[in-house]
Amino acid sequence: MAFPFLNDPLPPVPAPSASVIRGKNYRFTVLTERLVRIEYDETGAFEDRPTQITVNRNFETPRFSLTEDDRDIQIRTDYFELRYRKGPFTPYSLSVEKLGGYSNHDNIWHYGETPPTLKGTSRTLDKADGAIALEEGLCARAGFAVLDDSSSLVIREDGWVDRRREGVTDIYYFAYGHDFRACIRDFYRLTGAPPLLPRYALGNWWSRYFAYTQEGYQELMERFAEKDMPFSVAVLDMDWHVTNIEERYGRGWTGYTWNTELFPDHPALLRWLHDRHLRVTLNLHPADGIKAFEKMYRPMAEALEVDTEKEDPIPFDVSDRNFMAAYFKFLHHPLEAEGVDFWWIDWQSGNISRTEGLDPLWMLNHYHTLDIARDGKRPLIFSRYSGPGSHRYPVGFSGDTCITWDSLDFQPYFTATASNIGYGWWSHDIGGHMKGYKDNELMVRWLQYGVFSPVNRLHCSNSPFTSKEPWNYGPEAEAVMGRYLRLRHELVPYIYTMNRRCTAELEPLVQPMYYSHPEHKEAYTHPNQYWFGSELVIAPITGPALRETRRAAADVWLPEGTWTDIFTGTVYRGGKTIRVWRPLSEYPVFAKAGAILPLARREPGSNCIDNPAELELLVFPGGDGTFTLYEDSGEGAVGSRFAETEIRLTAGNTVSLSISPRGDLSVLPQSRRYCVRFRGFKDPGDLQGFRAESGGEVLDAVCRYDSAARTLEVDLPALPVSREITITAGTLRQAEALYRDAFISILEDMQISYELKDEILRILGTAESPQDLLASISAAADDPNVISVLAEMICA
Known part of the structure; x- marks a missing residue:
C-alpha cells in the first residue's frame, strides 16, 4: 500500500567533497567554521542519507586547514582545532579544542564526554509539579556542545526509515562560543527549518478533557462570543469518540468512531465551528489499534488481510509500512474530509516499538506531519517532543501538569530554554491540568503568561471544579482574563510575523536573554525572563500578590537603554535589575527603545484572526526602529503570495513614522485604517503641529493626548492598502516617571x-x-x- 505523501521523498544530502577528510574507517566533514561532523564506521560505508535528526549537510565549504601524516590528523578553523590519532575513537585519540575559550580548563572536548550546556528541553511535563530535569541543548557557557546522531534511523530514498548499523559513531561538534543565535540558525540549516504555522494556530485554543455534548459545546462557544472571549482552535479531547465499549474489545482509550450519543450530527458541528472561524483538532490515543466495533474496521482489515469474520483486532504497528498507509487512509482521511483540521497525537505509551530503536512517537509525529500537508496544507500537528529535530513537527504538547504555582514558575524557563535545541512552539496546559488547588489569582497569572507564550491553550481535567471558563474565577478574574484573551488575538499580526521570522530567518519566537546579551551575567541569573519576538521582553509573574501591596512582584533585568511598559506607558532606564510590582490587571511586558508593535483591531464577539482592515501600531520612545509586518493567506502552501509592510520610526529632533506596503497586496483587505499610539511620550501641547500625508495628500488625522497612558494617539482614515503613509509628529520627548x-x-x-x-x-x-x-x-x-x-x- 502506497503513501500518497511519499511521492516526493527527501533527497540525498551529501556534503561537498572539498569539506570531507576521509580515511578507511573515519570521516570528518567541516560544515562551517564552527560545525564539524565526526564519523567512525569499521566498514567504511558512511551515511549520506537524511536521518531522524539531520536532513541537510550541503553547506558551502568553509575555510579550514588540514595537517595530516601517517599517524595524526589536525583540522583547524578560526573557531576550533580537531586532533585525531588514527585508529578507533577514544578519549585519548580524539579531541576538539574550542579556540578562544572562556577559561583555561573547560575548552577541550574529548570523545565520549557530554559537555554541560544551558540545557534544552524534555519529552513531557506529565505529572510535573514544578521543575524537572532537562536534556542537554546546543548553547553553552563554555562555548561548545555536541549532538550525537549515531542511533538515529535513516530516511530512505522512498521516504521510509531504516535502522543504522551497530557500532557507528556520528557526532556533530558545535563551536559557536556565545553566538547562540548563529548556533541555532546553523542547527536549523542542518536539521530543517521550522514550518510556517497556519495563522489560526496563534490565537486562543479551548481545550478540556470532558464529555461535551454537541449542543453543550455549541452553547459554550456562543457564551464565549457573547462575552467577547475569542478562540481560534477548538480541541475535542477523547470523548469525541466511543469510549464505553464491550468488554471483549478491551478499553475505550483508543477510538476513531464518533460518539453519536454525544454528537448526533458531527459534520454539522464541524461546519458550525468553521463558520465561526474555529479550527478543530481531535485527540488520538492510537496505541490499542483498531477493534472490530470501529466504523472503519472492515475496509481497513480487508486491506491488511486481517480476518474480519473472527473480528481479529488490527494491532498498532508503526514499524509496518502497510499498517501506517492504512492508518492514514482509513482512519484519518475520512475524518479530515468531514472537517477535522489537524490531530492531537496524545501518545502516552512509551518509546518501544517492534523495531529496535524506533520510537513510535517520532514515527507518528513525522508521518502525521507529512500526511496532513499532502494536499498543500500547512503541516500542523499537536504532539509531544520526540528528540532533536522535533521542531519540524509543531505544535508541542507539554503534557498534564499539576495546578500549582510551582508548575507555573517552571514553564517560562522551560519554554525559553527549549530554544537551545530549536524547539520553539511549546503549548502548555494553561492553568494546569490536574491535582493542585483552586486559586483565582494563579489562573489569571497563568493565562497572562499564556498570552505571551508560543501557543495559548486553556486546558484541564474532567473534574467539575477545574474547568477554565473565566466566569468560574470570580468577577475580577473574569474581567482580566477576558481582556487578555482579546489581547492574544490582537497580538496575532505581531506573532504571525515572528512565525515567519522563525521559518525564514531561523529565529525562535521565544529566546532567553543571553541570546542578545551573552556577556552579561544578569542574562543568566533571570531564567524566567525572555524575549517574545524582536520587540518585547517578558518578566512573568509566577507567585501570588502580597496582602499589603495587593500586587505581585517580578525581578526583571533591563539591559542598557530605555524600556517602556506596554500597559502603563511607564518608561524605565535600563542597565539594572529592578523589582516590578503589578496588580492583577497588569503584566510586566517591556518594549525596547524604538519598538513598533502591530495589533489587530477586532470585531467584538468574533473569533476571526484574518489580516485586519484596522491596525493599531504601538510605537515606543528612545530610538529609531523598523518593523516589517508579514502577511499572507494564513493557510495553504507557503508560496510567493505575501505582503510586507515596512513601518519605520525615526526618533531624532523630529519624530516621524512611515508605513510602506509592498509585495502581493491581494492577500490584504482592499483598504486599511491605522491607529498609531506613541506610548511613553510627554504631552506635546499643541497638536496642530502634527501632519499625516499619503502621496502628497494631507490626511484628515485625529490627534489627541492621553495623559493617563502617556500616549499620543493619531487616528488615520481608511485608505487603499497600497498607499504609503508618513506621519510627522514634530518634537516628542520621553515621558518621565x-x-x-x-x-x-x-x-x-x-x-x-x-x-x-x-x-x-x-x-x-x-x-x-x-x-x-x-x-x-x-x-x-x-x-x-x-x-x-x-x-x-x-x-x-
Whole structure:
C-alpha cells in the first residue's frame, strides 16, 4: 500500500567533497567554521542519507586547514582545532579544542564526554509539579556542545526509515562560543527549518478533557462570543469518540468512531465551528489499534488481510509500512474530509516499538506531519517532543501538569530554554491540568503568561471544579482574563510575523536573554525572563500578590537603554535589575527603545484572526526602529503570495513614522485604517503641529493626548492598502516617571495603616527630589515590600 505523501521523498544530502577528510574507517566533514561532523564506521560505508535528526549537510565549504601524516590528523578553523590519532575513537585519540575559550580548563572536548550546556528541553511535563530535569541543548557557557546522531534511523530514498548499523559513531561538534543565535540558525540549516504555522494556530485554543455534548459545546462557544472571549482552535479531547465499549474489545482509550450519543450530527458541528472561524483538532490515543466495533474496521482489515469474520483486532504497528498507509487512509482521511483540521497525537505509551530503536512517537509525529500537508496544507500537528529535530513537527504538547504555582514558575524557563535545541512552539496546559488547588489569582497569572507564550491553550481535567471558563474565577478574574484573551488575538499580526521570522530567518519566537546579551551575567541569573519576538521582553509573574501591596512582584533585568511598559506607558532606564510590582490587571511586558508593535483591531464577539482592515501600531520612545509586518493567506502552501509592510520610526529632533506596503497586496483587505499610539511620550501641547500625508495628500488625522497612558494617539482614515503613509509628529520627548500622579492610586489600593498612608502623602508633598522622597519613605515605612512598590515608581 502506497503513501500518497511519499511521492516526493527527501533527497540525498551529501556534503561537498572539498569539506570531507576521509580515511578507511573515519570521516570528518567541516560544515562551517564552527560545525564539524565526526564519523567512525569499521566498514567504511558512511551515511549520506537524511536521518531522524539531520536532513541537510550541503553547506558551502568553509575555510579550514588540514595537517595530516601517517599517524595524526589536525583540522583547524578560526573557531576550533580537531586532533585525531588514527585508529578507533577514544578519549585519548580524539579531541576538539574550542579556540578562544572562556577559561583555561573547560575548552577541550574529548570523545565520549557530554559537555554541560544551558540545557534544552524534555519529552513531557506529565505529572510535573514544578521543575524537572532537562536534556542537554546546543548553547553553552563554555562555548561548545555536541549532538550525537549515531542511533538515529535513516530516511530512505522512498521516504521510509531504516535502522543504522551497530557500532557507528556520528557526532556533530558545535563551536559557536556565545553566538547562540548563529548556533541555532546553523542547527536549523542542518536539521530543517521550522514550518510556517497556519495563522489560526496563534490565537486562543479551548481545550478540556470532558464529555461535551454537541449542543453543550455549541452553547459554550456562543457564551464565549457573547462575552467577547475569542478562540481560534477548538480541541475535542477523547470523548469525541466511543469510549464505553464491550468488554471483549478491551478499553475505550483508543477510538476513531464518533460518539453519536454525544454528537448526533458531527459534520454539522464541524461546519458550525468553521463558520465561526474555529479550527478543530481531535485527540488520538492510537496505541490499542483498531477493534472490530470501529466504523472503519472492515475496509481497513480487508486491506491488511486481517480476518474480519473472527473480528481479529488490527494491532498498532508503526514499524509496518502497510499498517501506517492504512492508518492514514482509513482512519484519518475520512475524518479530515468531514472537517477535522489537524490531530492531537496524545501518545502516552512509551518509546518501544517492534523495531529496535524506533520510537513510535517520532514515527507518528513525522508521518502525521507529512500526511496532513499532502494536499498543500500547512503541516500542523499537536504532539509531544520526540528528540532533536522535533521542531519540524509543531505544535508541542507539554503534557498534564499539576495546578500549582510551582508548575507555573517552571514553564517560562522551560519554554525559553527549549530554544537551545530549536524547539520553539511549546503549548502548555494553561492553568494546569490536574491535582493542585483552586486559586483565582494563579489562573489569571497563568493565562497572562499564556498570552505571551508560543501557543495559548486553556486546558484541564474532567473534574467539575477545574474547568477554565473565566466566569468560574470570580468577577475580577473574569474581567482580566477576558481582556487578555482579546489581547492574544490582537497580538496575532505581531506573532504571525515572528512565525515567519522563525521559518525564514531561523529565529525562535521565544529566546532567553543571553541570546542578545551573552556577556552579561544578569542574562543568566533571570531564567524566567525572555524575549517574545524582536520587540518585547517578558518578566512573568509566577507567585501570588502580597496582602499589603495587593500586587505581585517580578525581578526583571533591563539591559542598557530605555524600556517602556506596554500597559502603563511607564518608561524605565535600563542597565539594572529592578523589582516590578503589578496588580492583577497588569503584566510586566517591556518594549525596547524604538519598538513598533502591530495589533489587530477586532470585531467584538468574533473569533476571526484574518489580516485586519484596522491596525493599531504601538510605537515606543528612545530610538529609531523598523518593523516589517508579514502577511499572507494564513493557510495553504507557503508560496510567493505575501505582503510586507515596512513601518519605520525615526526618533531624532523630529519624530516621524512611515508605513510602506509592498509585495502581493491581494492577500490584504482592499483598504486599511491605522491607529498609531506613541506610548511613553510627554504631552506635546499643541497638536496642530502634527501632519499625516499619503502621496502628497494631507490626511484628515485625529490627534489627541492621553495623559493617563502617556500616549499620543493619531487616528488615520481608511485608505487603499497600497498607499504609503508618513506621519510627522514634530518634537516628542520621553515621558518621565510620573510617580507623583501614580502614588495616590497605589496608596489607595494598599492594605496598610491609614497613618502610614497619610505620612507617605505628606512626604510626597514636601520632598524636593526623587532621592529625598525615597529616603523619607524608607525611614517612615517598616515593610520593605511597601517601600519596594513605591521605589519602582520613583526609580523607573
